[in-house]
Amino acid sequence: MTKLEFKNNVFVLSEKLFPMVSRILGSHEKAEDAIQEIMIKIWQKRTKLKNHPNISGFVFLTARNYCLDVLRKNKVEPYGGASPLRIIKSKDENNLEWQELNKIILDILKTLPVQQKEVFLMRDIDGYDFTEIASALNIKQTHARVLISRARKQIGSALIKTYDYEKGAY
Structure with a gap:
């Protein structure tokens, strides 16, 4: 794989990787460093990558695995601690209802x-499509669709229970 092929096929994906890497590692600065390291690792494997059937999938899987390795090395639980994640974005970020x-x-x-x-x-916050999610998690697209459906159902029913309880319905 030449420099130009690498730039056109792999390096262009670095911007798409950023939301996932940033979310997993917990900060933009760590994500920027991690993406540089990931690109270096992939560059070192460029001869094997030339004949790979799904280059973007390989890149996403490599990025995810790299992030999880960093967290394990630092003894931080993946997706566990305090996260700067905002699920719902509001014009008024200081609004207590949105924060709650x-x-x-x-x-x-x-x-x-x-x-x-x-x-x-990955789907609802980072905005990845199902092919990218399936590649990153090493699962089939249909399984990714089933997982997102189940997650949305559980979140929806838990929200209904929470708000019904607060209204005194239970």
């Missing part, structure tokens, strides 16, 4: 199985 809703949704996300949580975050 985000907190409730983040609490619900903690109860989801890991794969459902990952697919939900």
